[in-house]
Amino acid sequence: MTPNIALRTIPRDQHPISRKDISPNALRVLYRLRDAGFAGYLVGGAVRDLLVGGHPKDFDVATDATPEQVKQLFRNCRLIGRRFRLAHVVFGSEIIEVATFRANSDDGSGDREMENGRLVRDNVYGTVEDDAIRRDFTANALYYAIEDFSVRDYVGGFEDVQARTLRLIGDPEQRYREDPVRMLRAVRLAAKLGFSIEAATAEPIARLAPLLSDAAPARLFEEILKLFLSGHAVASFEGLERFGLLGVLLPETAAALASNRSGALRRMLVEGLAGTDRRVANDEPVSPAFLFALLLWPAYCRALMALQAQGVHAEEAQRRAADRVTLHQLNTVALPRRFSLPMQEIWLLQTRFGNRQRKRVMRLLSHPRFRAAFDFLVLRLSASSEHAEDVAFWREAQAQSPEVLAHSLVSVAGATDEEGAAPGRRRRRRRRRTGAASPE
Numbered sequence: 001m002t003p004n005i006a007l008r009t010i011p012r013d014q015h016p017i018s019r020k021d022i023s024p025n026a027l028r029v030l031y032r033l034r035d036a037g038f039a040g041y042l043v044g045g046a047v048r049d050l051l052v053g054g055h056p057k058d059f060d061v062a063t064d065a066t067p068e069q070v071k072q073l074f075r076n077c078r079l080i081g082r083r084f085r086l087a088h089v090v091f092g093s094e095i096i097e098v099a100t101f102r103a104n105s106d107d108g109s110g111d112r113e114m115e116n117g118r119l120v121r122d123n124v125y126g127t128v129e130d131d132a133i134r135r136d137f138t139a140n141a142l143y144y145a146i147e148d149f150s151v152r153d154y155v156g157g158f159e160d161v162q163a164r165t166l167r168l169i170g171d172p173e174q175r176y177r178e179d180p181v182r183m184l185r186a187v188r189l190a191a192k193l194g195f196s197i198e199a200a201t202a203e204p205i206a207r208l209a210p211l212l213s214d215a216a217p218a219r220l221f222e223e224i225l226k227l228f229l230s231g232h233a234v235a236s237f238e239g240l241e242r243f244g245l246l247g248v249l250l251p252e253t254a255a256a257l258a259s260n261r262s263g264a265l266r267r268m269l270v271e272g273l274a275g276t277d278r279r280v281a282n283d284e285p286v287s288p289a290f291l292f293a294l295l296l297w298p299a300y301c302r303a304l305m306a307l308q309a310q311g312v313h314a315e316e317a318q319r320r321a322a323d324r325v326t327l328h329q330l331n332t333v334a335l336p337r338r339f340s341l342p343m344q345e346i347w348l349l350q351t352r353f354g355n356r357q358r359k360r361v362m363r364l365l366s367h368p369r370f371r372a373a374f375d376f377l378v379l380r381l382s383a384s385s386e387h388a389e390d391v392a393f394w395r396e397a398q399a400q401s402p403e404v405l406a407h408s409l410v411s412v413a414g415a416t417d418e419e420g421a422a423p424g425r426r427r428r429r430r431r432r433r434t435g436a437a438s439p440e
Contacts, residue, residue: 003133003155003169003170004155005129005132005133005154005155006154007129007152007153007154008152008153008154008158009150009151009152009153010150010151010152010153010158011148011150012148012149012150015051015150015151015158016050016051016053017047017050017051017144017149017151019146019149021050021055022042022046022050022059022144023059023094023096025059025089025091025094025096026042026046026059026061026096027146028091029061029074029089029096029098030042030061030146031146032073032074033061033063033065033070033073034146034147036065036073038063038064038065038069039063039064039128040061040062040063040065040098040146041061041062041063041128041143041144041145041152042059042060042061042143042144042146043060043061043062043099043141043142043143043144044060044062044135044140044141044142045058045060045140046058046059046060046144047142047143047144047151048139048140048142048157048161048193049193050144051142051151051158051161051162052161052164052193054193058097059096060096060097060098060099061096061097061098061099062098062099062100062101062128062131062143063098063099063100063101064100064101064125064127064128065098065100066100066125067079067085067086067087067098067100070087070089070098070100071087074087074089076089076090076091077089077090077098078090084099084102085100086098086099087099100125101125101126101127101128101130101131102124102125102126102130102131102134103124103125103126103127103130103131103134128143128152128154129154132154132155132169133154133155133169133170134169135169136168136169136175136182136185137157137160137166137167137168137169137185137186137189137201138155138156138157138160138167138168138169139157139160139161139165139166139167139189139193139195140157141153141154141155141157141169142157142158142161155169160198164193164194164195164196165195165196165197165198166186166189166190166193166195166196166197166198166201167198167200167201168182168186168198168200168201172200172201172203172204173204173208176204176205176208176211177208177211180208180211180212180214180215181212181215181219181220181223183205183208183209183211183212183243183245184212184220184223184227184245184249185223186201186202186205186243187227187236187239187240187243187245188223188226188227188230188232188236188239190235190239191227191232191235191236191238191239192230192231192232192235194235197243202243205243205244205245206243206244206245209243209244209245209247209248210248212245212248212249213248213332216334217330217331217332217333217334218334220249220332220333220334221333221334221335221336224249224295224333225288225291227240228273228276228291228295229276229280229286229288229291230280231277231280231281232277233273233274233276233277233280234270234273234274234277237269237270237273248332249332249333250295250296250299250329250332250333251328251332252296252298252299252302252303252325252328252329253269253295253296253297253298253299255299255302256298256299256301256302257269257298259302260298264383264384265297265298265301265383266298267382267383268294268297268379268380268382268383269294269295269297269298271379271382272294272379272382273294275379276291276294287339287342287372288339289338289339289340289341289342289343289346289372290343290346290372290375290376292335292339292340292343293342293343293346293347293372293376294376294379296325296326296329296343297347299325299328299329300321300322300325300347303320303321303324303325304317304318304321306321307320307321314351315351318347318348318351319348322344322347322348323344326340326343326344342369342372345369345373346369346372346373346376349364349367349369349370349373350373350376350377350380352364353373353374353377353387353390353394354390356393356409357409358406358409361397361405361409362402362405362406365397365398374394374398377390377391377394378391
């Protein structure tokens with residue numbers, strides 16, 4: 001199905017985009033392209049976001065200049081990419097991405113390669129009209145022109161943005177088969193923008209969701225970060241559930257949530273994602289390790305319960321459950337060890353919060369992953385109040401000096417053993433610790 005092309009020009013007085021809201025470096029690129037005799041437009045997400053009152057972080061440019069011609073115009077330019085040949089014009093920490101108009105069909109003169117219906121390389125250049133119809137969503141196919149400050153619309157994207165609707169250009173099933181990650185992009189953009197996904201665009205997603213399992217695991221890792229670390233994690237998670245994508249992206253988590261009848265694990269996950277959104281809104285850092293500890297916690301709890309039911313000793317079951325969940329998730333998403341190892345530490349430290357032995361308390365407080373593990377423990381309160389006593393103890397412990405804390409531990413314990421804890425209390429805590437990381 002070839003989409004209809006009909007240029008509509010929206011003049012400056014009929015849209016809200018102002019040059020003062022556009023990166024000066026992006027304007028610099030546009031003006032230099034124009035002065036050199038090339039067409040150049042601000043395009044894609046920046047135009048879309050500016051139309052709905054957003055503040056884009058990235059500004060992309062589309063032009064009829066080839067990547068090599070762009071490089072000749074800018075000394076601060078480097079060419080990147082095999083699948084899509086692009087020019088990056090570098091201004092300090094800001095990069096303006098410049099893409100040459102791409103055609104939607106190949107007459108044999110360009111550089112395009114398909115594998116099993118998927119586009120793996122696309123460097124066939126064309127006109128701005130060609131470029132518009134090969135973009136994914138109509139909302140991303142809008143072009144801002146500096147000549148007259150108008151917005152150029154070829155596929156009805158302007159009306160869709162006004163209606164806050166996400167619509168694929170062309171036949172949805174074919175577009176998803178070309179690149180299954182577009183299904184995740186649809187969910188992410190709908191969550192970010194508060195858009196609804198148009199019916200024909202939404203219909204094939206659940207049916208074609210298994211195609212995601214063929215996507216590159218490294219690419220899916222990047223998509224997960226975009227879904228959950230952009231400030232719209234809760235809406236993204238709900239979208240993944242609604243359109244049947246969660247079971248492909250995080251299969252063991254989806255299975256664990258489905259089997260957790262109380263809903264406690266889902267409550268904890270959603271509360272954690274809401275906290276992530278708050279941190280992003282406040283420009284506070286969010287660790288991918290903590291994010292994956294949260295996303296895979298239901299899977300870890302389920303694996304741990306299964307191992308404990310088989311009679312595996314508690315500590316051994318915890319280690320094996322952590323390794324098993326991590327290994328299985330790697331089949332879908334390339335989770336780097338620099339994130340998977342601290343993720344596992346956050347899980348395994350949970351069982352140590354019930355211990356009040358003086359030396360172990362001091363050792364845990366000095367652990368490099370203590371703060372993340374404690375924050376995770378606090379988060380578990382949203383699933384079960386049984387952790388309230390531990391949260392209160394460790395919150396107070398952090399507020400005290402080491403000397404005062406050590407003395408209070410001895411005082412509370414009364415007659416202490418060699419590690420500063422009453423033997424009876426330690427035995428009671430040990431019994432509790434065996435299930436400390438089980439599902440809430």
